[in-house]
Amino acid sequence: MTDLDGQHAMAHWLASPDAGAALGAAARAAASHPGDPLAAAAALRRQLPALEPGQASAALEQAQLRHLAHERYGLTGDLLLTRDGLEQATRPAVATRRARLIARSGAGHVLDLTAGLGLDAMAFVDAGLSVTAIERDPATAAFLAHNCPAARVLCADATDPALLATLLAELGPADVVFVDPARRDPAGPRDAASGRALPERDPARWSPPWPFVQGIPHDRVLAKVAPGFSPPAGWHAEWTSVDRTLLECAVYSWPAFTAPRRAVLLTHGSLTVIEPDPAAAPLPVADHSATWLHEPDPAVVRAGALTALAALDPGIVRFDDDSTWLTSDQPSAGPAARSFHINAELTGSPRQQRRQLADLGVRRATVKSRDVDVSPRAVLRELGLAEGPEHVLVLTRRAGRVVTLLTEPSAARSG
Numbered sequence: 001m002t003d004l005d006g007q008h009a010m011a012h013w014l015a016s017p018d019a020g021a022a023l024g025a026a027a028r029a030a031a032s033h034p035g036d037p038l039a040a041a042a043a044l045r046r047q048l049p050a051l052e053p054g055q056a057s058a059a060l061e062q063a064q065l066r067h068l069a070h071e072r073y074g075l076t077g078d079l080l081l082t083r084d085g086l087e088q089a090t091r092p093a094v095a096t097r098r099a100r101l102i103a104r105s106g107a108g109h110v111l112d113l114t115a116g117l118g119l120d121a122m123a124f125v126d127a128g129l130s131v132t133a134i135e136r137d138p139a140t141a142a143f144l145a146h147n148c149p150a151a152r153v154l155c156a157d158a159t160d161p162a163l164l165a166t167l168l169a170e171l172g173p174a175d176v177v178f179v180d181p182a183r184r185d186p187a188g189p190r191d192a193a194s195g196r197a198l199p200e201r202d203p204a205r206w207s208p209p210w211p212f213v214q215g216i217p218h219d220r221v222l223a224k225v226a227p228g229f230s231p232p233a234g235w236h237a238e239w240t241s242v243d244r245t246l247l248e249c250a251v252y253s254w255p256a257f258t259a260p261r262r263a264v265l266l267t268h269g270s271l272t273v274i275e276p277d278p279a280a281a282p283l284p285v286a287d288h289s290a291t292w293l294h295e296p297d298p299a300v301v302r303a304g305a306l307t308a309l310a311a312l313d314p315g316i317v318r319f320d321d322d323s324t325w326l327t328s329d330q331p332s333a334g335p336a337a338r339s340f341h342i343n344a345e346l347t348g349s350p351r352q353q354r355r356q357l358a359d360l361g362v363r364r365a366t367v368k369s370r371d372v373d374v375s376p377r378a379v380l381r382e383l384g385l386a387e388g389p390e391h392v393l394v395l396t397r398r399a400g401r402v403v404t405l406l407t408e409p410s411a412a413r414s415g
């Protein structure tokens with residue numbers, strides 16, 4: 001038996017009723033020995049002495065992954081998970097919102113061509129849609145069938161032309177083909193620190209590749225893509241951030257919403273949709289030194305919706321043509337920008353700046369330096385600071401020169 005056959009056999013065992021007792025016992029063992037896998041393994045052995053070592057470690061791994069999925073995404077229940085699958089899975093809040101949007105658009109059926117562990121497929125089912133879910137990897141497909149029993153699951157290559165033609169023929173015009181291509185190759189290179197498979201930046205090398213997705217002969221194709229992806233002409237796109245972290249872009253082959261681009265912000269559970277106003281003039285550049293800097297949500301930046309912020313925060317302007325920061329004389333009132341009060345501008349050599357910081361009693365700071373080609377760690381080292389949240393040093397550009405602004409987050413000021 002090859003390693004791969006062994007993995008598939010283990011996945012099928014985990015998905016079978018035979019594994020129920022082992023999974024339950026592993027969950028109890030892991031819960032009574034948090035952070036101590038050796039003690040958890042010994043406790044599981046005591047509970048189920050006849051369990052094979054391979055099955056014991058697979059059951060304990062599920063307990064660990066379920067704990068991680070709960071902590072990170074609030075997932076509960078007896079889902080079967082893999083580390084790679086979990087890392088590629090759509091966040092439940094994002095999947096739920098998208099699935100409801102699809103259900104409201106008149107679709108009755110979703111053909112999910114790359115279903116993975118089934119996080120999107122589960123959301124489609126919960127939104128009342130019927131789902132056909134394809135997954136190429138047999139072990140993942142076994143978990144998918146377990147996680148999403150209401151879906152019709154096929155373990156197959158979605159790019160198989162005969163299979164695709166058969167499945168597309170089952171769809172009505174308002175039904176949706178959903179594709180979430182694998183952008184990390186589990187067998188490819190991994191990041192040394194995190195162990196995660198490295199993301200593939202070239203869409204032609206995703207699985208399935210972008211040209212395949214774009215060529216699917218159906219009126220409604222919806223794809224989840226990397227946030228840096230440039231949507232093709234004619235496709236609508238929305239960028240989603242959760243608590244200000246840009247997570248994904250979704251592209252729709254049909255006019256799914258009014259504006260062709262928009263930002264979706266999920267902040268502490270509440271939803272804000274921001275659409276660029278095509279008639280609005282670009283935000284002007286500041287002509288005076290204002291007291292607040294604003295960091296727009298990355299989804300708003302990617303959707304090109306900065307002008308829409310002027311409606312939410314009157315008086316907001318750009319800090320400079322070469323700066324990603326906005327500025328005004330009051331903190332932002334909305335969820336689309338995070339505000340920082342400018343306490344001082346540091347000037348002179350790094351030594352002089354060190355002295356200014358010492359005079360102001362600043363010993364710890366966070367550095368935001370994306371407008372300038374320098375690493376935050378190097379800035380902290382040069383200025384003799386430790387990392388800390390109380391102060392934020394913003395390195396940006398004004399009139400062609402780098403400026404260093406000592407700021408304080410608005411939450412810290414009001415809190």
Ligand SMILES: C[S@@+](CC[C@H](N)C(=O)[O-])C[C@H]1O[C@@H](n2cnc3c(N)ncnc32)[C@H](O)[C@@H]1O
Pocket residue numbers: 088089090113114115116117118119120121134135136137140156157158159180181182183207208
């Ligand atoms: C990004 S993951 C999908 C995650 C899923 N949307 C979720 O939220 O759980 C992509 C999945 O597509 C599968 N895949 C890649 N190429 C495929 C193909 N040609 N046919 C079917 N599945 C494929 C991979 O094995 C992987 O599990």
